[in-house]
Amino acid sequence: MNSLVPIIALTIFVLLFGAGLLFLVSLVGPKPKNSSAKNSTYECGIDVQTTGHSKISVRYYLTAILFILFDIEIIFMYPWALAYGDFIKEGHGLYILGAMGVFLLIFIIGLIWEIKSKALEWD
Numbered sequence: 001m002n003s004l005v006p007i008i009a010l011t012i013f014v015l016l017f018g019a020g021l022l023f024l025v026s027l028v029g030p031k032p033k034n035s036s037a038k039n040s041t042y043e044c045g046i047d048v049q050t051t052g053h054s055k056i057s058v059r060y061y062l063t064a065i066l067f068i069l070f071d072i073e074i075i076f077m078y079p080w081a082l083a084y085g086d087f088i089k090e091g092h093g094l095y096i097l098g099a100m101g102v103f104l105l106i107f108i109i110g111l112i113w114e115i116k117s118k119a120l121e122w123d
Helices: 005-028 058-090 093-116
Strands: none
Touching: 058 093
16 A cells, blocks of 8 residues: 555646646636637638538548557557567466457457447448
8 A cells, every 4th residue: 555655646746736727727817708700710711611510420430449449459469479478488378378368359359249230331
């Protein structure tokens, strides 16, 4: 428990310091002024013809999130593969292989779910 005291103290300090700065800025900082010119969209001096809200398919976002998810998986696997030889020399190879197997199993189950829910299809 004694080793956690500095971490807890630092966390409390950071939260209080951040909250104090936000409070101080709200007191001292400039107040925003609302005007029709400031709230309007500006596009090279041409009057706006659309609302600015476009309908982008959710599939684009879903694909991006899935790409990031599986990209992070590869980022975790690369250092593991580099350090695996050291773990074998220390006698922990089977344990580390099992841990990576569980990690991969979770992602394989996720991939199977994606395929069954047709998250990767563009129809």
